[in-house]
Amino acid sequence: MGIGVDKVTGRARIVIIGGSFGGLSAAFALRRKLGPERAEITLLSREENFTFVPSLTWVAVGSRRLSQISFGLSAPLAGKQVAFVNDAVIAIDTEKKTVTTANREFSYDFLIIATGHRSANEAVEGLGPFTGPGHSPMSAPEAEELATAIQVLLRNPAPVVVGAAPGASCIGPAYELAFGIDYLLRKKKLRHLVPISFVTPEPYLGHMGMGGAGKIRQLLEGALEERDIAYRTSAAIKAITPDAINIEGETPIGSQLSIIIPPLAGVDVVAKTPQLSNPKGFIVVDEHFRHKVAEGVYAIGVAVALPPAESTPVPVNFPKTGHMTEQMATIAAQDLIGEILGSKRGPSAELSARCVLDMGDRGIYLSADPVRPPRNRIPTVSEGRQWLLVKRAFERTYLWNAAHGRKMPTTFGW
Ligand SMILES: Cc1cc2nc3c(=O)[nH]c(=O)nc-3n(C[C@H](O)[C@H](O)[C@H](O)COP(=O)(O)OP(=O)(O)OC[C@H]3O[C@@H](n4cnc5c(N)ncnc54)[C@H](O)[C@@H]3O)c2cc1C
The missing domain is CATH 3.50.50.60 (FAD/NAD(P)-binding domain)
Incomplete structure (x- = not known):
């Protein structure tokens, strides 16, 4: 026994x-x-x-x-x-x-x-949504609240800031939302009415809390720049108000829709x-x-x-x-x-880490092994529409298998 x-x-x-x-x-x-x-x-x-x-x-x-x-x-x-x-x-x-x-x-x-x-919303004044004017996708109720706020934005175009608070660890969804909102606005021919800024505590784009990986930094810099998404790195958000984001030592950024990933606890x-x-x-x-x-x-x-x-x-x-x-x-x-x-x-x-970052109409595949540098393999970073299709297929397969008690796919398409 x-x-x-x-x-x-x-x-x-x-x-x-x-x-x-x-x-x-x-x-x-x-x-x-x-x-x-x-x-x-x-x-x-x-x-x-x-x-x-x-x-x-x-x-x-x-x-x-x-x-x-x-x-x-x-x-x-x-x-x-x-x-x-x-x-x-x-x-x-x-x-x-x-x-x-x-x-x-x-x-x-x-x-x-x-x-x-638990979202540590107390870390920054105004992190939300239910405790402040900020919005967040960190749970189902918060994502539904954010969906409503994005519908309001489509009716009343206004400046948007997407990003993460100091100490955040889940930064990928911030990039996905910046790209997703940009894509949605472009589809509706409203993008010219909405300045979008990306504000992150990362020392450079694509750091993601894991010291970056391969060419993800260069790829994200290019992708944000070609989409006219302004960005600030090493940014310490101090407060979110209903119409601005205040960053330590910097001029505030006007924002009517602030989507900020909180630090976690x-x-x-x-x-x-x-x-x-x-x-x-x-x-x-x-x-x-x-x-x-x-x-x-x-x-x-x-x-x-x-x-x-x-x-x-x-x-x-x-x-x-x-x-x-x-x-x-x-x-x-x-x-x-x-x-x-x-x-x-x-x-x-x-x-190890394998994930696909959704960019609205395409995706970035990233593989880092191990997650924590230094790494045995040079990370794979690849951009294309096929990765978005892989991400969608993975979601469907995972959900079907899990709901039917089958072994879930584990490696490819996160
Ligand atoms: C918006 C968003 C996008 C993401 N995108 C990706 C991605 O593209 N790829 C990727 O690999 N990862 C992604 N992640 C990260 C991924 O979702 C997490 O790594 C994963 O959900 C962690 O799973 P978990 O089981 O540890 O915890 P969770 O998914 O947080 O689940 C915890 C569970 O515990 C339950 N629970 C908590 N406290 C109690 C209690 N006291 N009693 C009973 N039950 C309790 C909760 O209700 C919940 O069901 C994303 C995360 C977010 C928020």
Whole structure:
């Protein structure tokens, strides 16, 4: 009998918190190797649905409805004999090995935390949308709010600023939204009425918190310049007001629609659990994504603490993409399976990044291996319409497979 197996039932009790890329992939990967006789798996999520988060930018620019990029979690999980509890976890006790919702307490032998982020909107005055005049695509409700704001812009053309606040780590969607709004306005022959600026804490375009990659910097500079999108780098946004963006040491930029990616923090329940996370609420793990102190606890995805790639004049944090989240889920699941079956630990690996940046009518494919420089391979950076088609096909395939309990594609087209 392996470690962490319940003495009475002979089964390991695995609890997963979060039903997005990390949580769902981990649940499927565990079940592929651990039948119900080996492991009782429970997934708790405060959302009833899985949402394909990368497509929230498409919800914002009106090319997707939320219903097209989400599905109910209960059916695919039931098909895998994973108990689904649609409830928010309000307490984690790593000594007693329990997690608690408003309705119930769950005991675990192993816990996988895949709770993603909290937008730290308090970091900059005016970050929004529900706390200030700024807009953001970081969650489904925020993306829908942004979609409405973009419709208002189309009726009343006015200056737009897109960008990221100091300390942001998820900068790709800011580029996608700048390109997406530019493309939308050009299609409607309104672009000449709307000055667009891109404002980023990155020391140069395409840094993305990972020290850049190959020719992405040159490509993005050219792409913004040919689209008349003005840009400022190493910009520390201080405040967002209803009609301007204030940047430290610089003249404010007039803006009626300010879309600013916030810095992220860990969710409250993780941040408040003693000795679970760092001061930002992110969880420090080993190379198998296992907590260094709390027994039986793993963390994957955006919930994990990853140090910045380098020090920059304005802070930029390390990215945690969907593709990286899937790799973390696989490594953690393999390690946990080895632990339960009493076999050797699963492999660990340096995370790599592959993603496609949507530019409205074309895409940029970027591959960096490993994500953190220096790298073994010269990064691949390629621009073309085909990449956008790949991104769209990936979204459809991922959603179909996930909704039907099939193995999701993991590498190509994020
Ligand atoms: C707008 C946008 C565009 C992006 N585009 C790309 C892209 O093109 N390519 C790419 O690779 N990555 C992209 N990313 C990043 C990618 O979406 C994330 O890496 C991925 O969503 C992380 O998955 P996760 O499972 O760690 O967390 P999340 O997706 O954040 O999910 C966390 C889950 O945990 C649940 N949860 C949180 N707290 C609790 C609680 N207390 N109790 C119960 N449940 C809880 C939440 O409800 C949520 O379902 C994008 C992100 C954003 C915001």
